[in-house]
Amino acid sequence: MGARTLDGRAASAAIKAELAQRVAALAERGVTPGLGTVLVGDDPASHSYVGGKHKDCAEVGISSIRRELPADVSQEDLEAVIDELNADPACTGYIVQLPLPGHLDTNAILERVDPAKDADGLHPTNLGRLVLNVSEPMTSPLPCTPNGIVELLRRHDVDLAGRHVLVVGRGVTVGRPMGLILTRREINATVTLAHTGTEDLDALLAQADVVVAAAGRPHMIGADALKDGVVLLDVGVSRVEDPETGKKRLTGDIDPAAAAKASWISPNPGGVGPMTRAMLLLNVVEAAERHAGSR
Numbered sequence: 356m357g358a359r360t361l362d363g364r365a366a367s368a369a370i371k372a373e374l375a376q377r378v379a380a381l382a383e384r385g386v387t388p389g390l391g392t393v394l395v396g397d398d399p400a401s402h403s404y405v406g407g408k409h410k411d412c413a414e415v416g417i418s419s420i421r422r423e424l425p426a427d428v429s430q431e432d433l434e435a436v437i438d439e440l441n442a443d444p445a446c447t448g449y450i451v452q453l454p455l456p457g458h459l460d461t462n463a464i465l466e467r468v469d470p471a472k473d474a475d476g477l478h479p480t481n482l483g484r485l486v487l488n489v490s491e492p493m494t495s496p497l498p499c500t501p502n503g504i505v506e507l508l509r510r511h512d513v514d515l516a517g518r519h520v521l522v523v524g525r526g527v528t529v530g531r532p533m534g535l536i537l538t539r540r541e542i543n544a545t546v547t548l549a550h551t552g553t554e555d556l557d558a559l560l561a562q563a564d565v566v567v568a569a570a571g572r573p574h575m576i577g578a579d580a581l582k583d584g585v586v587l588l589d590v591g592v593s594r595v596e597d598p599e600t601g602k603k604r605l606t607g608d609i610d611p612a613a614a615a616k617a618s619w620i621s622p623n624p625g626g627v628g629p630m631t632r633a634m635l636l637l638n639v640v641e642a643a644e645r646h647a648g649s650r
């Protein structure tokens with residue numbers, strides 16, 4: 356019996372249709388949500404991601420504000436753009452596309468974003484609210500990828516209550532916040548956070564009902580140790596050279612052979628990526644709703 360697909364494209368289309376209605380309701384109150392993106396440098400993958408986000412916005416009725424800066428922009432000039440977006444009433448939420456070039460202080464930039472406009476949910480205030488569990492009812496944005504994973508599972512009726520979720524990867528955008536969301540009472544999962552320094556990963560894989568692989572190590576999760584019926588979500592993407600063709604291609608953290616053990620698996624592309632984008636839109640709409648409510 357083959358694994359069933361956690362269809363991120365279908366779930367994201369449904370979420371976008373729901374958000375389009377909320378945007379229409381905001382329009383009646385005279386509010387148009389606007390997503391800003393700040394893109395530094397000319398990495399083609401980053402340009403392509405940012406382009407996708409603006410295409411999503413157009414579909415839902417969110418207006419777009421784009422700022423593009425050269426790879427050698429100074430900290431001061433980038434901070435001036437942040438200040439400008441913080442002050443711009445047309446921009447109800449925005450992101451600074453990561454990673455930033457090495458000469459820039461990423462944490463200082465993330466901290467300078469107005470927390471009320473933080474569409475990524477990565478501002479220290481918003482991450483702190485998540486740790487404190489004060490973001491229910493939703494008073495602050497959640498990080499997009501972990502929130503998208505939970506929403507993807509929810510929309511396929513994969514119940515997480517009491518189940519053991521193994522998160523592999525300790526990054527700020529996925530691994531660290533993932534456990535904080537999964538252990539909230541309304542989800543009620545049990546979480547182990549593993550990483551590239553974990554000894555005996557196989558022993559943890561053997562206990563896992565769900566694996567979220569976000570370490571960025573190609574095929575580090577093999578098939579052998581997994582339980583039958585495991586739910587697999589592959590978040591990792593690395594560019595590796597195909598030994599036969601010599602061409603670079605995208606490779607996940609999970610060995611494709613592991614699908615034989617799985618009851619559900621998120622495809623790549625078409626799984627977690629579209630959900631990340633959908634949660635970004637959700638954060639922008641919710642920020643605009645909170646803003647409209649406070650006027």
Ligand SMILES: Nc1nc(=O)c2c([nH]1)NC[C@@H]1CN(c3ccc(C(=O)N[C@@H](CCC(=O)O)C(=O)O)cc3)C=[N+]21
Pocket residue numbers: 403404407450451452453454475499623624625626627628629630631632
């Ligand atoms: N501040 C910030 N916020 C981010 O959310 C952020 C970031 N920086 N930096 C880079 C990563 C990467 N990321 C992706 C989101 C969606 C897809 C996505 O939708 N991928 C499609 C495929 C897209 C294609 O084929 O071009 C899919 O998986 O089906 C990919 C990558 C967001 N990131």
